[in-house]
Amino acid sequence: MGLPEPSPGSRSSLPRKTTVSFTTQDLAQFSAASRDRNPLHISEEYARTTPYGEPVVFGMLGVLAALGRLSDRHDRLLQRISIEFRNPLAVGIPYRLEVSEPTTDRAVVKFYDATRLMLKATFTFVPRHEDARETPVQEVACSAEAADLKKENLLAGTRVTGAYGPAITELAEVIRRWELSQKGATALHISAMMWASFVVGMELPGKRAVFWRLELTFHPEDGPQENPLRYDVTIQDFDERLDLLHTTGMLSAGPTVCAAAEMWAFVRQDSPQPSLRRLTDLLPRSEQLKGKIALVIGGSRGLGAAITQALASQGCTVFLNYHQCTTEAERIRTSLGSTFGTIELLQGDASDIQWCRTVRQNLIERYGGLDLLICNASPPIRPLPFVPEKFAQFQDFLAQSVAMAGIPMSALLSALAPRSGWNVFISSAFVKDLPPEWPHYVTAKCAIEGLMHWAAAHYPQVHSLIVRPPKLLTDQTNTTVGRQGAMPVEQAAAAIVNRLACPEPSQGVQILEAF
Amino acid sequence: MELHDRLEEVFRQVFDNETLTLTDEMTATDIEGWDSVAHINLMFGIEQAFGIRFKGNELAEMKNIGELKHFLVDKGAR
Numbered sequence: 001m002g003l004p005e006p007s008p009g010s011r012s013s014l015p016r017k018t019t020v021s022f023t024t025q026d027l028a029q030f031s032a033a034s035r036d037r038n039p040l041h042i043s044e045e046y047a048r049t050t051p052y053g054e055p056v057v058f059g060m061l062g063v064l065a066a067l068g069r070l071s072d073r074h075d076r077l078l079q080r081i082s083i084e085f086r087n088p089l090a091v092g093i094p095y096r097l098e099v100s101e102p103t104t105d106r107a108v109v110k111f112y113d114a115t116r117l118m119l120k121a122t123f124t125f126v127p128r129h130e131d132a133r134e135t136p137v138q139e140v141a142c143s144a145e146a147a148d149l150k151k152e153n154l155l156a157g158t159r160v161t162g163a164y165g166p167a168i169t170e171l172a173e174v175i176r177r178w179e180l181s182q183k184g185a186t187a188l189h190i191s192a193m194m195w196a197s198f199v200v201g202m203e204l205p206g207k208r209a210v211f212w213r214l215e216l217t218f219h220p221e222d223g224p225q226e227n228p229l230r231y232d233v234t235i236q237d238f239d240e241r242l243d244l245l246h247t248t249g250m251l252s253a254g255p256t257v258c259a260a261a262e263m264w265a266f267v268r269q270d271s272p273q274p275s276l277r278r279l280t281d282l283l284p285r286s287e288q289l290k291g292k293i294a295l296v297i298g299g300s301r302g303l304g305a306a307i308t309q310a311l312a313s314q315g316c317t318v319f320l321n322y323h324q325c326t327t328e329a330e331r332i333r334t335s336l337g338s339t340f341g342t343i344e345l346l347q348g349d350a351s352d353i354q355w356c357r358t359v360r361q362n363l364i365e366r367y368g369g370l371d372l373l374i375c376n377a378s379p380p381i382r383p384l385p386f387v388p389e390k391f392a393q394f395q396d397f398l399a400q401s402v403a404m405a406g407i408p409m410s411a412l413l414s415a416l417a418p419r420s421g422w423n424v425f426i427s428s429a430f431v432k433d434l435p436p437e438w439p440h441y442v443t444a445k446c447a448i449e450g451l452m453h454w455a456a457a458h459y460p461q462v463h464s465l466i467v468r469p470p471k472l473l474t475d476q477t478n479t480t481v482g483r484q485g486a487m488p489v490e491q492a493a494a495a496i497v498n499r500l501a502c503p504e505p506s507q508g509v510q511i512l513e514a515f
Numbered sequence: 516m517e518l519h520d521r522l523e524e525v526f527r528q529v530f531d532n533e534t535l536t537l538t539d540e541m542t543a544t545d546i547e548g549w550d551s552v553a554h555i556n557l558m559f560g561i562e563q564a565f566g567i568r569f570k571g572n573e574l575a576e577m578k579n580i581g582e583l584k585h586f587l588v589d590k591g592a593r
Contacts, residue, residue, distance in 0.1 A: 087552055110531070116548075117531045241571060242555060383550070437550060481551035484572065 015098040020065045020111075022057045022091050029177065030061040033170035034194035035142040038201035038209065048325060049271045049301075051479050053380025057089035059119065059211045060197035064178045064190065066109035066121045069099050073184035076104055076125035081193070083214040084120040087113070090382065114385035116437075125184050137191045138227035140165030142198065147206030151267055154238040154245055160203050163228045164195050164251065189218055191229065192259035195251050199233055200265045204247050210266040212244065217260045226254025233261075243267045243480045266480055272473045274306035274489050276335050280313055282494035288501035290315030290341075293367045295359070297321045297350045297408050298377030300329035302474035303426060306493035307374055308332055312341040314497060316372070319346045319359075323377075350377050351403035356411035363415055370415040372500060375405040375448075376426040381476060383437035394440045401444035406451055417461045422500055425452050429470045429513065456509045464509040467496055491515055518587060522580075525560040529553055539581030565592035 031042050039046035040056050047055045063083055089095065089111065096112040104125065111119040140163045171190065175181055180190060196216055200209045233249030245267050251259045289311065299308040300322035309332060311318045320343050322329040333343045348355040363370050379400040384390055405425060416423055427445045434442055449466055456464040471477055473486040495515045516524075523537045530548050543549045549557075558574050561567070561583075567590045577583050 084556075086556065120531075241569070242558070244559075479551070481554060 015100045015110075018069055018097045018099065019094045020069070020097055021094045022061065022065070022089065024055070024091055026061060026177070027055060027057060027091065029170060029173055030058050030064075030194075033166050033174045034058070034060070034197050035144075035164075035166065036060075036194070036197045036201040037144055038146050038207060040207070040210075041201075045324070045327075048380075049328070049475050050268065051476055051482060052088055052090075053382070053476070055091060057091060058197055058201075059083070059085040059089070060193055062089050062111060062119050063121050063193060064174065064180060066097065066099075066111070066119070067123065067183050067185060068178035068180050069097055069109060070107050070123065070183050071101055072182040073104060073125060074182060075128050076184040077128045078123060078183075078185045078189050078218055079126045080124040080217045081214070082122040082124075083216075085211050085213065086120065087116060087118045087383075088210070089118055114387045114390050116383065116385055128184070136227070137168070137171070137187050137229070138165045139168045140228045143202060146202045147204070148208065149205040149267070150208070151238060151240070151243060151269075154205060154235055154267065156235050156237055158204075158235045159232065160199075161230065161232045162203075164191075164198060164231050165228045166191050166194050188253075188258055192216065192218060192251050192261075195229070195231060195259070196249075196261050196263060199231065199247070199249060199261070200263055204233055204235065204263075205245055205265060205267045208268040209245075210268060211263070212266055213264040215262040219257050219259065226256075229253055229258065238267075243269065269478060269483070271475050272302075272478060272489070273331070274302075274309055274493070276309050276313065278488070278490040279306060279310050279494060282490060283310055283313060283497060286314060286501055288314070288503060289372075289497070292316045292371040293319075293363065293369070294372035294374065295319045295321060295346070295363070295370060295408075295412070296374045296376060297404065298323075299374075300325040300332060302476070303469065303472055303489045303492055304374070304376040305332045306489040307376065307496060308343060309335065310490075310493040310497040311372065311500075312336050312343050314501065315341045317341055317367075318343045319363075320344065321346045321348060321350060321359075321377075323347070323349050350375075350405075350408050351400065353407055353411070356407050359408075360411045360415055363412075369419045369421070370412055371419050371421040372424065373408065373412050373416055373421065374424045374426065375408055377404040378441075378444075379404070381438065381441055384440045385437065386439040394443075397440040398444050398447065401441075402447055402451075405448045409451065409455060413455055413459050413462060417459050420461050420463065422463045422465060422505075423452070423455055423459070424465045424467065424496070424500070425449065427466050427468050429468045431468060453509055460507070463505045465496075465499060465512060466509060467492075467512045469515065487515060518584060518592065521564055522561070522584065522587070525557070525564050529556045529560050537580050539579065539584065541580045542578065561587075565590075567592055 027041050041058050098110045100108045107123045109121045196214055200211050229251055231251045233247050235247050237246040243266055245265050247263045249261045250257050294311045294316045296304050296308045298304040299320035308318050308320045329345050336343055427449055431445050452464050452466050469492040471486045472489050477486050492515050499512055527535050565587055
């Protein structure tokens with residue numbers, strides 16, 4: 001016999017379980033209401049250059065969703081929220097929520113992605129006075145462009161002040177969307193929560209922020225109230241070890257402090273760009289690869305970009321394939337100057353069969369074939385717990401990964417064969433290191449390595465190289481911890497190109513693991 | 516509260532595990548979920564709880580919980 005379900009509004013020491021997911025429209029609505037226009041959340045193009053690969057859900061939107069899942073509290077007012085943003089939330093993922101409400105004055109909501117804790121929000125309430133009045137919130141036009149403060153600008157004692165007010169119509173829509181009207185939070189409370197998101201995402205530090213922690217205390221609304229709301233935020237500390245910014249701030253209505261906040265946010269560093277100069281230092285020019293025709297699948301960023309530059313620096317004609325990162329691809333093309341080989345941009349989806357057929361036909365018509373095929377593309381990689389409920393994501397990742405290497409190979413192996421070309425697959429040292437939360441990534445790389453062995457057996461004229469680089473310094477690893485011990489992409493690219501320049505390569509599949 | 520119990524409480528919060536029990540021999544591989552994000556949370560949690568500050572990657576270089584406890588004592592953890 002099962003336990004009876006608690007009725008809505010009842011409290012139990014047992015956590016209540018539910019789910020929540022976010023859409024792109026939810027992010028747009030929160031952004032419009034809060035004035036937080038940080039591009040990490042609303043620009044796919046910008047998000048692709050970050051470790052997250054795709055837009056991240058506003059942490060504070062997660063907190064509002066959590067608040068909306070609490071029991072109604074007509075006789076309480078929110079006094080304090082304490083938030084830990086443990087891991088970034090993504091669009092379209094059904095998160096499991098555990099809602100604990102041991103008393104009417106305390107509630108804890110935890111977001112899980114399967115077993116992984118993503119967000120923890122602790123809400124504290126106090127009794128609401130019968131004569132409590134609600135302060136109307138006034139709309140204020142705020143900056144639409146996020147500040148871009150680097151760590152050298154983040155000096156303790158620096159203050160930022162201004163006026164703040166959410167967009168009223170959109171605020172009402174957010175309150176309706178997340179069912180916030182009976183949860184002990186007034187429009188002013190929700191505005192203060194949005195203000196914290198605005199301050200971190202737009203002001204201190206702005207664009208580079210990854211919100212980590214928040215302590216937000218709401219003050220009784222018993223003083224004189226004036227609009228618009230004004231804020232005053234001060235940098236307390238910038239922790240160089242963790243790239244962690246600690247700020248404190250107040251939101252006031254005239255002389256009355258409405259909310260006091262203590263905020264911590266990581267400050268992301270610049271996207272690492274491969275350096276042609278560093279490459280040419282590592283890789284003196286030789287004649288071995290001069291005049292060769294190369295195609296780099298996924299060549300606009302990270303290791304793919306460095307391989308593109310390295311091959312061009314050896315006199316190759318390199319076709320740089322990219323799917324969406326036009327700005328980055330153009331930057332790599334123009335980085336070459338006029339001294340070396342050439343780079344031609346080739347936009348397209350490598351997992352599109354028709355696109356690959358067209359590329360093959362064009363290469364054969366123009367050059368009679370292909371000398372070097374480098375398969376480097378991968379879908380964005382997020383940690384994925386290995387549990388049954390995440391298996392659909394696991395399969396999607398595997399299918400996409402295999403398609404991004406397998407379809408180009410299926411179209412182009414026959415173009416490599418007559419020229420005794422190279423079929424190169426960028427795998428990873430993780431196929432041996434086996435990191436705990438990347439089972440999908442390890443499986444995909446091993447599957448494609450298997451395909452490389454098959455290709456080597458059935459296209460013996462084609463040389464095969466599997467590359468297993470260690471953790472590299474790329475957009476994907478550009479986080480506080482991720483950068484530690486990461487190898488520069490130029491070093492890995494130079495080792496790969498050195499191997500390809502070997503005049504007498506051995507038969508069978510070669511594996512490059514030493515850099 | 517004894518240092519061991521306070522440290523255990525920090526670990527329980529960080530790893531979201533109310534039944535986690537620390538022993539001196541435990542290492543990072545013995546604790547489920549000790550990834551890069553958890554590492555930063557742990558570092559921050561220990562610093563806040565004990566009023567100390569790690570230099571660079573000091574925490575990652577410790578071989579087990581026993582060594583971490585000795586370190587905290589040597590640092591005059593509050």
